[in-house]
Amino acid sequence: MPKIEVNRDIFFKQIGKKFTKDKLVEVLECAKGELDEVDEEHGVLKIELNDTNRPDLWSSVGLARAVRTWLTGERPAYKFFAAGKGKKATPKKRIIVDEKLKSIRSYIAAFVASGVKVDEAGLIDLIQTQEKLCGNYGRKRKSIAMGVYRSDIIAYPVNYTAADPDKTRFTPLGLEEEMSLREILARHPKGVEFGPIISGFKRFPYLKDAHGECLSLPPVINSAKLGAVEVGDASLFIELTGTDLNTLLLACSVVACNMADSGYEIEPVSVEYPFETPYGQTIVTPFYFQKPVSFRLSEAVRLLGDKIAASEALACLKRMGNSVKRGSAKPAPSGAEGLTTGGAKSADVFVLQPPPFRNDFMHPVDAIEEIMMGRGLGSFSPIQPEAFTVGRLSPREEFTRRAREIMVGLGYQEMIYNYLGAKADIVGKMKGDGTDLLEIANPMTENYEAVRNSILPNLLATEAGSANAVYPHRFFEAGRIARLDPSENYGSTTRVFLSLFVADRAADFNAVSADLSGLMYYLSREYVLEPLDDPRFIKGRSARIMVEKECVGVMGEVHPQVLEAWGVQTPCVAAEIDLDLLRA
């Protein structure tokens, strides 16, 4: 979940009022935000945002907009989205896209923001927006990368090209010398970090202006010349590149709306592709691409469980920044924000047009949740579920409990263990061959590299570490194991085992055999013991536990070679039973 640092001054200025800490906690609920910490010294609010699909909230300005809209019911109108409509003139500033990029990093979106001199706080917030958008939402720049430039020294149109990584050279931001694109990937810190996104391609994405001057090597690094933005700059060119068009357009809209809220004039840019895109060969960005969502008020009432008047629903949706109309849906012309409705009006049908900075409406339930958020969760009172249902434990749990009760009565201490372990313990020390071992493909450490195939390694580990506990040691676990089983769809099976263990100077086969007999008697199972040849046990003092000619478990005196491997110096006797087989 993203955590952001909000500049308190910007935040309160944008909202138009200040809050106490308690009030702040309360209003942040409308953005699913939690106040983690207030840094008084730096005037920073550290806030965790729970919704991973709301990148519009991941900046001081964006979060302030959500709170302000929720409090006032009024969201700013962003007129620059209308630029795509036919009646306005095509933007003067253009980006020409190279055909070769289609299979490398197809899409770019951009705009120019001007009219405000960048100050330090604004720059920090812009950088945070960039980091969260590209790092978190843009999956570490894989699907979104963003660059900011000084617009007044760029010669338009800008060319988004696929460049030869060895012949193309420029001076990257942060270094003094000119180097080839490939050298940047190898030597610049950002090249090392983000280079792998493009290093597999023959040509690299490359952004240059009409004079051939480099803007950047997306998604890696800006040029030191055009891409060095400083406090005091008044006109910025902002571009975003990526692989998924909707994600990219959303990110572009988020940044544009944030900057508009900060007072910038947004000037759209026309992007011209040599290939088809879902929105045509020319896309004027920022671009409104969202589809309307319609839902029935009756459905909202059913899901939320409360009476909600139509007027209240409308107000709630508006507080969340949505445009909404009643009637059947008819999408607005593509590219423009706003809503037109037509057709026969139905009192029950609502059509919601998401704000341009959001793309998290997939299903009518998402719109219905907006009503809940707009009204506030606190306004819904809890009621008890009414339907009668019978509660019961699983048959497996019932049987396991029965066996555990008997074990406790026989004087054993119950244990509970972790199921993951080291191969050295599960296989090596147990003198097994590991053929049925369920291994993890990506273990984090060698302590957790496989699922246990028996409880005995856990019991021996306990004995090895408990020589100072009063003897005799009698303990058991009823727990799960897993082992490979080619007959299963998943190639493995999970079973409930019961393993018991006695360690004592005088421990021998007969003592544990007596306990086993008690256990089986009270589980009402007839069994016989047959000789067993198993490296874990002493031959001639170990047995297979047979129930109706099926082997349900083993028991015996633990072989000294196993005890030695575990560093145990007390005689041990153990039994292990498959409770699932025994229950059947």
Next chain:
Amino acid sequence: MNNNTILEGLHPLEIKLLLGLPQEESLTAAAIEAKLGYNTSQANQVLSWLAQKGLVREAARRTIVSYALTDLGKDYLEKGTPEELILNSLKNGPIYVSELAQKTGLEQKDAGSSFGQMSKKGFLYVTEDKHISTKAADEEIRAIFVTPKKVLLQRLSSSESIPEDELDNDARALASELGAKRGSARSPIKILEREAVTFAFAPEAAEIRSALQARGVTGDEIGALTPEILSSGEWKNRGFRSFNVGAPPARVIPGRKNAYVEFLDKLKDKLVSLGFEEFDGPMVESDFWNCDALFMPQSHPARDIHDVYYVKNPTHARKIAEPFLSRVAAAHENGWETGSLGWRYPFDRDFTRRLVLRSQGTGISAQTLTRARIPGKYFGVVRCFRYDKIDATHLADFYQTEGIILGEGVNLRTLLGLLKMFATEVAGATEVKFVPAYFPYTEPSVEVHIKHPQLGWFELGGSGIFRPEVTEPLGVTVPVLAWGLGIDRMALMALGLNDLRHLFSNDLEEVRLMRRS
């Protein structure tokens, strides 16, 4: 200690001593043995007990020396003393000095010193040609150098030890000369010293004595009650000795349920009592049920290789059951028939068969939907696996508690009612707060925070109403409430622990001692 306490705690040996000897009697172990017929250790023990109770006090103390035979002494008795061996070998005529040790079988040092003693007194001498010869009759020398020693050793061999005042002066001098304190390998006699203490009754003893007499206590009361005493009826004529009921009891090591498992048992019982039916599933799960069926997009960050344990072999399930696979795939791609836009990406049918260690129990909730009754309530307390560094608050495998409620009439408000019920019934909360949340598979989503009497405010769990993209492909058209509870903190609190690793402790002693606080 007051007199009553003392009276209740007196042992028969103490009672008999108090009653059997007058107040002015001088008390020594030997006297007690003689007068009351106690053995030595009983006599010493009873004096020590009475001294601890303040009923007798030390009156005098002296050191008693006694002598005992060492292994070397026993050797001398068996094979002869060094002097005896020298005289035996001289019987056949003079021997060279250099031959002495070899002829007598003695060590050079012992042979030398024994010869030295006898020659110093003038009974043996060395001739000019280096022979040893005698100056007196053999019997005469033996009477001085052999007989007294052998008599003494013989005497000591007759008992464990002999006090010095039982020996005559000559014997005592000889024993002291031959002896060594604590015994030595080079000495035939060991000198033993012990403190002999004489006690006297304290004035309090007189009070206790009178009280015993007043109560008619004799010290012959019944100690252990035996079948024989019961069958003979002997108990009718004798009283019972009082035991010290305040004495610390012995430790027992009982058979016991594990305290954490018992906590989980109680939790399951509580959920059953609220009408929930338990579900269960294998540890290995396909990506399909672990995530895809829950409408988590396949590129979701939580599905990264660094967040889930993948199974090494086999890596993929053979098949995923239809019609669920096709419907879920369509739900991701275009919303299927749910009215959703879907995530709008090409669903990877190979990736969905990948096998993982179950990272959440919600996958089993989803599978339960395919066979659930309506209305229905289901729960599971299931082991899950998480790719995490292990520390006090993170484990590689741990329990998750979660479940679902299906029904025509369930909605957001019943979800809140359910959470409130959990908060009070399961967690014993005093206050409840609901916070809107985000989960990929529920909409709306709600977190419940509770004020616990001991732990203060914390997040008890997450919940929501399953998205139609989750329920409809699995054949369920009614709303489904889904919930999960974080019960680890309550478990730690209940067991007085502060580290999750201790819940699964390997340490037998720790587990034996663990209990509900």
